[in-house]
């Protein structure tokens with residue numbers, strides 16, 4: 092298998108990841124195994140990309156380390172580490188979360204507005220993320236369970252690392 096070439100290469104390097112516009116991972120070996128690349132996603136049919144559409148920096152794929160076989164998959168990122176923009180799939184998840192907040196029937200207009208403001212600190216890690224997650228809990232308790240749960244799943248698609256961890260705990 093190609094991944095065993097790491098056993099005889101002599102310097103470390105980072106492969107390129109290919110992801111569809113909806114955030115489905117196609118391959119993390121776009122350079123070392125070009126045959127794994129696809130023009131369209133087999134899951135959703137969207138076009139695929141290998142670089143940030145804002146700054147054109149490569150999506151970081153598998154880290155090849157000589158003599159080491161790393162089997163773990165590189166996860167799909169949400170924010171470009173080079174220009175700070177959310178990737179298209181994270182931007183779409185943010186929009187879905189905002190739209191959902193607007194249509195939450197169990198909450199008052201004032202609560203929806205506050206919840207909308209909390210999203211900023213859920214989408215990216217800030218000093219207010221913990222506070223935002225704490226306040227979010229209160230709103231979730233006011234929502235019917237069959238709405239709260241899929242809402243949290245949508246937030247997870249857009250959330251920064253620290254909020255994701257706290258949201259997973261909420262999910263129980």
Ligand SMILES: [Zn+2]
Nearest residue numbers: 111115132135
């Ligand atoms: Zn897809």
Ligand SMILES: [Zn+2]
Nearest residue numbers: 143146171174
């Ligand atoms: Zn970028």
